[in-house]
Structure formats: C-alpha cells, structure tokens
Amino acid sequence: MSWVFLIMAGLFEMMGVLMINKWNKDRNLTSILLLVAGFGLSFGFLSLAMRTLPMGTAYAVWTGIGASGGAILGMIFYGESRNALRIVFIALVLGSAVGLKLVS
Template identity: 60%
Template sequence: MAWASLILAGIFEMLGVTSIYKFNKVRNWQSLILLLVTFGASLLFLSFAIKILPMGTAYAIWTGIGASGGALIGMIFYGDSKDWRRLVLIAMVIGAAIGLKLVS
C-alpha cells in the first residue's frame, strides 16, 4: 500500500507542476484551487508512504516521478523540446527511481 501511495503522490506531483503552468497562463481562482488540490493530494499521499518506506527513498522516487512526468507532459502537451538527450536523461531518472525501489 505504501508503494501505491507513493506512485499516487508522484502522479499528483506531475499534475501539480502542470497546474503551476496553467496558473501562470490563466490567473483565476479555479487554477489556484487546482494547484492547491493537486499539491495537497501529492503531499498527503507522500505522508502515507513515508510512514512505512524510508524517507530518503520515498522522497527521491516522489521527486523523480514528478520531475520526469512533468518533463514528459511538457513534451507531449506543451511543445517542449523532444531532443533525444532529454529523453535519455528522463530514462536515467526513471531508472534511478526503479533502482532505489529494488534496493529498498
């Protein structure tokens, strides 16, 4: 259950990053509420995961999911560069997160 909470926390972190982008484009109360809800849910699920998983591992995986997912969302939906080097580096972040899970 802790790993499921951690994955959900990472997904909400990705959505939170996307919410920041949306809030910077359209400053209204709906965008602000979306930003607060997504990051709030992310931190809530992270707190559930940290009750069982080592804090360092959970935090590293959470930020890895958020960072790589945010970069992929930017590439897919917002026209960010899809340079092969960026994709290799994102794969390295994901690989490091998987490696942390394997040694935990």
C-alpha cells in the first residue's frame, strides 16, 4: 500500500506544479486553492508512504515522479520543448524511480 501512497503523492505533486504555472497566469482563488490542495495532498500521501518505505527511496521516487511529470505536463499543456534528449533524460529519471522500487 505504501507504493500506492507514494504514486499518489507524486501525482498530486504534478498537480501542484501545474497549478503554480496556472497561478502565475490566472491569479484567482481557484488556482491558489488547487495549488495548496495539490501540494498538501502530496505531502500527506508522502508521509503515509514513509511509514514503511525508507526515506531516501520514498523521497527519490516522489521527486522523480514530480519532476518528470511536471516536465511532461509542460510539454503537453504549455508547448515546452520536446527535444529528443530532453525526453531521454525524463525517461532516465522515471527508470531510476522504477529501479528503486525493484530493489526496495
């Protein structure tokens, strides 16, 4: 169950990152509430995951999901660069997160 909590934490981290960009474009109540909710839920699920997962593994996977997910969402929603090398390095981050799960 800890890995499910950790994946949920990463997904909410992605939501928080997406809402930072939304907040910068549309400074309204909905944007800030979604931003706070995304990061709040992310930290909550990370805390639940860390009850049984080692801190280093949980943090590495959480940041990997958030960072690579944020980059992917930037490409999808905001027209950020889709350079092949950028995609390769995002895949490396995700592959490292999967590798940590396999050895934990």
